[in-house]
Amino acid sequence: IVSQYSNDIPEPPGSMYIRPTHIGTEAAIGKAAAPSINSMLYVLISPVGDYFAGGAKPLRVLLDETGMRCAPHMGMIKSGGNYASALGPIIAAKNDVQADQILFCPNGDVQETGAANFLLIDGNEIITKALDSSFLHGVTRSSILTLAADLGMKVTETQLSVEELLQRAAKPGVEAALSGTAAVLTSVGTLIHNDKEHTVGSGEHGPITQKLRQALNDIQWGKAPDTHNWLTRVK
Ligand SMILES: Cc1ncc(COP(=O)(O)O)c(C=O)c1O
Numbered sequence: 001i002v003s004q005y006s007n008d009i010p011e012p013p014g015s016m017y018i019r020p021t022h023i024g025t026e027a028a029i030g031k032a033a034a035p036s037i038n039s040m041l042y043v044l045i046s047p048v049g050d051y052f053a054g055g056a057k058p059l060r061v062l063l064d065e066t067g068m069r070c071a072p073h074m075g076m077i078k079s080g081g082n083y084a085s086a087l088g089p090i091i092a093a094k095n096d097v098q099a100d101q102i103l104f105c106p107n108g109d110v111q112e113t114g115a116a117n118f119l120l121i122d123g124n125e126i127i128t129k130a131l132d133s134s135f136l137h138g139v140t141r142s143s144i145l146t147l148a149a150d151l152g153m154k155v156t157e158t159q160l161s162v163e164e165l166l167q168r169a170a171k172p173g174v175e176a177a178l179s180g181t182a183a184v185l186t187s188v189g190t191l192i193h194n195d196k197e198h199t200v201g202s203g204e205h206g207p208i209t210q211k212l213r214q215a216l217n218d219i220q221w222g223k224a225p226d227t228h229n230w231l232t233r234v235k
Contacts, residue, residue, distance in 0.1 A: 001018075001043055001045060002016060002018065002045070005045060008047050009047065010047050010048075010049065012217070012220070012221040013049075013050040013217070013221075014047060014048060014049050014050060015047075015048055015220075016045055016046070016047060016048070017044075017045065017046045017047075017048045017181075017182075018043060018044075018045050019043065019044040019045070019046075020041060020042075020043045021041070021042055021043070021044060022039055022040070022041045023039060023040055024036025024038070024039050025038045025039055025040050026038045026039075048182070056186060057189070058186075058187040058188060058189025058190070058200075058203060058204060058205055059100040059101060059178065059186060059187065059188045059189060059190075060097075060098060060099050060100050060188075060189065060190045060192060061099060061100065061101050061102070061103045061113065061176075061178075061188050061190070061191055061192065062093040062097055062099035062101070062102045062103065062192045062193075063102075063103050063105050063110075063162055063165075063191055063192065063193040064089065064093075064102045064103065064104055064105060065105050065106065065107065065108055065162060066106075067089050067102075067104065067106070068104055068106040068111075069082065069085070069086045069102075069104040069111065069112065069114065069135070070082035070083075070085050070086065072106075072133065072134040073133055073134075074133075075111070075112075075133055075134040075135045075136060076131075076132075076133045076134070076135065076136055076137055077136075078136065083114070083115070086102070086104070086114045087114075089102055090102050090114050097192050097195075099192055101113040101114055101116070101178070102114060103118055103191070105162050108161045108162045108163065109129075109159060109160075109161065110129060110160040110161065110162060110165050111129060111134060111135045112129070112135040112136060113178055115180060115182075116138070116178035116179055116180035116183050116186075117129075117135070117136070117138045117140070117141040117178065117179045117180065118176070118177075118178060118179075118188075119141070119144065119176070119177050119178075119179060119185075120160065120165065120168060120169065120174065120175075120176050121174065121175040121176070121177065121206060121208045121209060122168050122171065122174050123173065123174075124152070124153050124154055125153065125154045125155075125156055126144075126145065126148045126153050126154070126155055126156070127156045127157075127158065127160060127168075128141060128145070128156075128157060128160075129157070129158070129159065129160060130157040130158055130159065131157065138179055138180055138181075139181070140179040140180050140181055140183075140184065140185070140216070141179045143216055143228075143230065144179050144185055144212050144216060145157070146228060147212055147215045147216060148212060150215075150227075151211070151212075151215070162193065165191070166191065166193060166198055169191055169198060169200045169201070170198060170199075171201070172201060172202070173201055173202075174200060174201040175187065175200065175201055175206030175207075175208055175209050176188040176191070176200045176201075176206075177206070177209045177212075184213050184216060184217060185209055185212050185213040185216065186209075186213075187200075187204070187205045187206050187209045187210075188200055189203040189204065189205075190203065219231070
């Protein structure tokens with residue numbers, strides 16, 4: 001499909017967004033309670049521009065310890081319902097505290113935001129939640145951790161509590177970032193928790209975040225060797 005529409009792929013930093021979609025199509029009422037035996041898989045593709053055109057400011061992120069993005073056993077699945085259930089709280093966070101996103105931390109466990117994974121960078125260490133079924137296993141998260149290890153960083157996949165996050169984020173030089181296909185790696189400058197604002201490190205774009213973002217972009221845009229064979233060339 002991508003080769004067929006290769007002329008419509010914009011130059012970097014634009015890209016072709018590919019979204020496989022799978023829906024149940026069995027013609028029967030009552031399918032809310034049982035899986036459909038027929039389904040249709042179709043692929044939406046769309047040229048997209050630079051997600052952060054105009055120079056993104058470091059993000060403001062609200063820590064939410066009481067709600068959750070979606071049901072915990074569904075978190076690793078890219079299902080529409082997961083996104084719908086997070087929209088109300090995200091809109092409220094935008095209106096109430098001018099947050100760009102919510103970082104869902106049910107019972108103090110730092111998970112992910114509405115559509116991106118969360119990483120903390122403390123000196124030479126990059127820390128993020130270890131994989132489990134409660135959150136989406138983003139390919140960007142995996143690529144960034146691989147590139148961080150390539151650069152000699154210590155990669156720690158673990159449980160991170162809100163308490164530890166706030167303690168570490170207050171240290172000078174610490175960086176926080178969101179990872180995702182569209183966001184690539186975007187700095188978080190402020191964490192909002194219980195009506196208090198906590199600046200992450202300097203509150204500005206972090207140099208390590210920018211270095212990792214650039215390293216991934218360089219591979220995606222063919223400027224650096226694709227040593228992990230992540231690119232499939234369109235003929
Ligand atoms: C809930 C959620 N988490 C994380 C991500 C980041 O995943 P990826 O890096 O594969 O884009 C996404 C991307 O859509 C997402 O929807």
